[in-house]
Amino acid sequence: MQPIKIRLWAIVATISAVLLLGGVPDTATSQAACTVGTPTAFSYSGSPVAIPDASDLSGNNPGAQVAAPLTVSGLVGTVYDVNVSIDGTVCSATAGSTTVGLNHTFVNDLVIALQSPDGTVVTVINHTDGGGNNFCQTVLDDESAGPSIQSVVTANAPFIGSFTPNAALSTFDGETANGTWSLLAQDFFAQDTGSIRAWTVTITPATCPVATSRPIPTLGEWALLLFSALFAGLVWWRERLGRQRLYKN
């Protein structure tokens, strides 16, 4: 066979082997669409969690961040959508109310965040309003038709309704659904305090197959790789032999 043909064969064999061993995605699953589940609500049922006050009015010495954790279980798949709400049974802006989802006498002191089982933290309320009391039946949803929670004013307390959050909850999309979700709160300015009392996370799960690389090569594929390597070696050796003969002549 002519050297140029042999070289071509060696290249084709090597490319085939590389494609077989790792280059071809599993198209059987990568084309499948997500199977979206039912939105499911999980509510915090523990004792009220007191939010420690800041030590001064500078904003630089906040109280310790506290968490009200709950367990999400039984969902199939990963996070497709997350909504979070601060609940409450009887809503009012009364200082010290125990029937609101979060009582506080100056909610502008607070940074409130949601933490996922994967450890991701999204700040959902960030020093909002002028300084009203309490959050009650406050729903935070990226897809809300309502205004941003960051746009509310003191007169709106206790902030009943549906709002878009400070930062997008879609950051959680694709993450682990089951596990511990926590509502975090931290107070940045001294004098006013409060507690987390009742909150809910509503998760829509989905099963979304993703493109996967090929599984471990079969014996046949390993044999092909070995064959192409030997073949390439043979081509190199023949050419080297040919050059030596040419040199000697």
Ligand SMILES: [Ca+2]
């Ligand atoms: Ca969403």
Ligand SMILES: [Ca+2]
């Ligand atoms: Ca949503």
Ligand SMILES: [Ca+2]
């Ligand atoms: Ca405070």
